[in-house]
Amino acid sequence: MRITIEEPAVAAAATNGKAHTAAAAAPAAAPAPPSRSATPPLPPRPAADGDEPSTVYEPPLQEAVEITNKRSSDILHDPTLNKGTAFPLDERERLGLRGLLPPIISNMGVQLERVMKDFYYGLDQIPPEEIGSGITREMERRWRMLQGLQDRNETLFYRVLVEHFAEMAPIVYTPTVGWVCTNYHKLWRRPRGMFFSAGDAGHMASMAYHWPQEDVQAIVVTDGSRILGLGDLGTNGLGIPIGKLDLYVAAAGFHPSKVLPCVIDVGTNNARLLEDPLYVGLRQPRLRGDAYYAVVDEFVRAVTSRWPQAVLQFEDFSIEHALPLLERYRHHHLVFNDDIQGTAATAVAGLYGALRALGLPPSALAQQRVVCLGAGSAGMGVVSMIADAMVVQGCTPEEARRNFWVLSSRGLITSSREVIPSNVAPFARPEGELEGATLLEVVRHARPTVLLGLAGVGRLFTREVLEAAGAVCERPIVFAMSNPTSKMECTAAEALEATEGRCVFASGSPQDPFEFQGRRREFGQANNLFLFPGMALGAYLGRTGTVTDGMFMKAAEAIPELIEEEDLAAGLAYPRIKSIRDISAAVAAAVIAAAHVEGRVANANASAAAAAGPEALLRYVKRMMYSPFEYSSLAYRPLGQ
Ligand SMILES: O=C([O-])CC(=O)C(=O)O
Numbered sequence: 001m002r003i004t005i006e007e008p009a010v011a012a013a014a015t016n017g018k019a020h021t022a023a024a025a026a027p028a029a030a031p032a033p034p035s036r037s038a039t040p041p042l043p044p045r046p047a048a049d050g051d052e053p054s055t056v057y058e059p060p061l062q063e064a065v066e067i068t069n070k071r072s073s074d075i076l077h078d079p080t081l082n083k084g085t086a087f088p089l090d091e092r093e094r095l096g097l098r099g100l101l102p103p104i105i106s107n108m109g110v111q112l113e114r115v116m117k118d119f120y121y122g123l124d125q126i127p128p129e130e131i132g133s134g135i136t137r138e139m140e141r142r143w144r145m146l147q148g149l150q151d152r153n154e155t156l157f158y159r160v161l162v163e164h165f166a167e168m169a170p171i172v173y174t175p176t177v178g179w180v181c182t183n184y185h186k187l188w189r190r191p192r193g194m195f196f197s198a199g200d201a202g203h204m205a206s207m208a209y210h211w212p213q214e215d216v217q218a219i220v221v222t223d224g225s226r227i228l229g230l231g232d233l234g235t236n237g238l239g240i241p242i243g244k245l246d247l248y249v250a251a252a253g254f255h256p257s258k259v260l261p262c263v264i265d266v267g268t269n270n271a272r273l274l275e276d277p278l279y280v281g282l283r284q285p286r287l288r289g290d291a292y293y294a295v296v297d298e299f300v301r302a303v304t305s306r307w308p309q310a311v312l313q314f315e316d317f318s319i320e321h322a323l324p325l326l327e328r329y330r331h332h333h334l335v336f337n338d339d340i341q342g343t344a345a346t347a348v349a350g351l352y353g354a355l356r357a358l359g360l361p362p363s364a365l366a367q368q369r370v371v372c373l374g375a376g377s378a379g380m381g382v383v384s385m386i387a388d389a390m391v392v393q394g395c396t397p398e399e400a401r402r403n404f405w406v407l408s409s410r411g412l413i414t415s416s417r418e419v420i421p422s423n424v425a426p427f428a429r430p431e432g433e434l435e436g437a438t439l440l441e442v443v444r445h446a447r448p449t450v451l452l453g454l455a456g457v458g459r460l461f462t463r464e465v466l467e468a469a470g471a472v473c474e475r476p477i478v479f480a481m482s483n484p485t486s487k488m489e490c491t492a493a494e495a496l497e498a499t500e501g502r503c504v505f506a507s508g509s510p511q512d513p514f515e516f517q518g519r520r521r522e523f524g525q526a527n528n529l530f531l532f533p534g535m536a537l538g539a540y541l542g543r544t545g546t547v548t549d550g551m552f553m554k555a556a557e558a559i560p561e562l563i564e565e566e567d568l569a570a571g572l573a574y575p576r577i578k579s580i581r582d583i584s585a586a587v588a589a590a591v592i593a594a595a596h597v598e599g600r601v602a603n604a605n606a607s608a609a610a611a612a613g614p615e616a617l618l619r620y621v622k623r624m625m626y627s628p629f630e631y632s633s634l635a636y637r638p639l640g641q
């Protein structure tokens with residue numbers, strides 16, 4: 001496997017072709033692009049006849065070489081030196097840039113095409129089906145504006161993000177981040193984070209040293225194979241680790257220079273990206289099997305060797321790899337999978353919150369009847385953890401399992417199904433019980449109190465399904481957890497209308513408040529953003545070695561404690577995200593406390609704080625959190641001193 005180099009001739013041809021396509025698709029009001037926006041064709045090559053030079057030698061007017069004493073990101077941040085994706089491989093090696101840029105080496109023609117498309121069409125270069133419902137032009141404008149701020153002044157960026165978190169989280173994170181990933185190759189700006197590709201095999205350990213920070217405390221990595229519910233986005237998926245780590249800083253107080261977003265590029269099976277001349281990832285189908293695991297293993301060895309104390313969060317890996325990778329590393333490294341474990345703990349937290357809102361004690365969890373749509377890694381992670389929580393609340397594992405009805409795209413899963421993955425098998429209904437039944441049939445038959453949506457395919461909680469849920473239960477709990485907005489199982493308005501306002505609703509992507517039956521209704525956000533920043537902070541501060549199920553369970557129990565009384569009365573199952581820093585601090589403290597009981601807190605300060613009790617521990621955590629409210633003063637120390 002080697003780094004792919006775009007052929008200039010091919011790229012120039014593609015440039016011309018695309019310019020015409022874009023012009024045809026342009027709205028009538030848009031200015032017509034010049035007939036040729038691409039680089040002019042090269043002059044015909046002179047025929048080689050004999051040994052005579054065909055041209056007269058002309059000395060160049062300016063030096064072709066520019067001298068610099070800068071390296072690595074200092075070069076990318078110097079506009080006079082930066083070439084973006086066009087740095088050739090030898091310069092990437094010589095200047096410590098390998099890994100700081102996507103694997104494709106473009107030429108200036110491709111860069112020109114990207115710029116001109118944006119210049120002429122802006123958002124309109126993007127086919128409407130890619131925009132995704134819920135993403136408006138105004139959200140795009142805000143994203144671009146905040147991105148510009150982040151590129152020039154991170155302290156100020158994080159200050160505005162912390163101060164206006166509820167308003168800005170939907171722009172830097174879900175749902176806008178889904179749109180950003182879909183269009184990452186068109187929106188290309190300054191690179192942020194690291195790219196490890198299959199073409200880097202054998203080089204990753206040394207590449208990790210190209211990252212300029214000695215002290216990295218948290219890494220989020222994706223292989224781009226299942227970005228939110230949007231599918232395989234290849235290297236474009238890096239937008240997700242970037243968005244997650246923005247929240248590490250804003251919500252959990254990691255220092256912005258100490259977090260590292262990463263993508264592992266093993267190819268993509270997304271035909272549209274493979275054909276797009278602007279795509280910046282490897283143009284090859286995804287690696288599979290041992291070849292795939294070899295790349296991920298090398299990445300994990302590279303980053304954990306250079307930064308042994310860092311927490312490593314796996315994000316948006318497709319179902320076939322997410323669980324095997326978690327099992328592979330979780331017993332040796334400080335890792336967790338946010339979609340499996342973070343989403344699970346978020347769902348448990350929300351169920352405890354919903355029970356509180358309904359005036360029921362935590363022990364009532366053991367009596368809930370749960371229908372879960374989606375048997376992927378996130379769905380099954382949620383189901384297993386709710387079952388574990390039911391056991392904590394006093395029922396046997398067998399009784400807990402009988403409380404679940406799990407549906408895949410082929411309907412209800414029963415033990416008569418030919419192939420059942422091992423994590424699904426314990427939750428298969430007994431043979432003969434409605435194999436393959438539709439969601440509507442299952443709701444009527446099982447009479448659930450809880451309806452969970454984790455299928456990632458869009459509006460499957462139809463009006464009929466929701467009405468049935470409202471008919472079999474006075475106050476059904478409805479969580480539409482798939483992201484982004486276009487993939488949610490139903491909207492808040494749909495859930496409220498179909499149940500005459502009786503349900504407790506939450507969704508993974510945010511929903512604006514609205515008036516319903518003369519009352520303003522607001523909704524909790526069932527998103528793992530409540531979990532992962534605090535989980536990472538607790539695991540990092542505690543130096544807990546690994547991340548255990550017990551740590552997740554305690555984190556889940558801590559979250560509903562932070563819902564305000566008046567919000568409980570209004571039926572909110574989650575605290576408000578504007579208190580995200582308090583929530584993350586409480587989660588981190590709960591995580592350290594759980595790890596302390598398990599005897600795995602290796603950091604003496606954290607251990608002493610845990611021994612001193614919950615208040616001392618919470619104070620310790622809060623003291624360790626970075627705050628962007630003041631600039632720190634800068635001191636100068638020359639290199640080598
Ligand atoms: O990123 C989010 O909003 C939640 C999440 O992990 C996912 O949907 O994969």
Ligand SMILES: [Mg+2]
Nearest residue numbers: 228315316339
């Ligand atoms: Mg995710």
